[in-house]
Amino acid sequence: MAVGPRVSKEEFMRALGLDVRNPQHEQYYKAMRDEAIAVYNRLNNDVSSLIDSVRMDGNTRPPFFWHHVRADKQRWAILEVWRAADPSIRGLFDAGATEGEYGPNWVSGWLLYSVFRSRDTRNNRRKEKPGERKTYYDPVRNV
Known part of the structure; x- marks a missing residue:
C-alpha cells in the first residue's frame, strides 16, 4: 500500500x-534513510537541480x-x-515501485521528502524547553 510523503514514520x-x-526493522529504516541522505547531499551540492x-x-x-528541486531531478x-x-x-525499495x-x-x-524536511533548519520543529533561551546568529556579535 503506497503512502504519501507527509505520513508519519x-x-x-x-x-x-x-x-x-x-x-531489526529500525536498522532497516536507518539503512534506507542513509541511502536517501546520500542522494540528498548530492542534490544540495548542485544548484542546477x-x-x-x-x-x-x-x-x-x-x-x-x-519543492524547489526541478521535477526531473526529483x-x-x-x-x-x-x-x-x-x-x-x-x-523494501522494490516494494515501493508504483506508477x-x-x-x-x-x-x-x-525517504527523500523526510530527509529534506528534517535537514531544513528553517523548519526546525524542535520545541524550546522551559527556561531555555533561544539563540540565534548575530553577525555583529558572532564574529
Whole structure:
C-alpha cells in the first residue's frame, strides 16, 4: 500500500510491513534513510537541480527545499535512491515501485521528502524547553 510523503514514520514503516518497535526493522529504516541522505547531499551540492527562479536568486543557499528541486531531478533522485540501495534492503525499495500518484517509487520519495524536511533548519520543529533561551546568529556579535 503506497503512502504519501507527509505520513508519519510509523505509517510509512507499517505500509512496508515493518514495526517501529522491532530493533531489526529500525536498522532497516536507518539503512534506507542513509541511502536517501546520500542522494540528498548530492542534490544540495548542485544548484542546477533547482527550478530556474530559485537557482537564479543570488541568495539561494543550501539546504534547499524539496519543492524547489526541478521535477526531473526529483524523479532522478527517487530512482537513484532505489537504484543505489544496498542489496540487504533492496526488496523494501522494490516494494515501493508504483506508477500511481507517488511514483515511480513511493518508498524512495517518502525517504527523500523526510530527509529534506528534517535537514531544513528553517523548519526546525524542535520545541524550546522551559527556561531555555533561544539563540540565534548575530553577525555583529558572532564574529
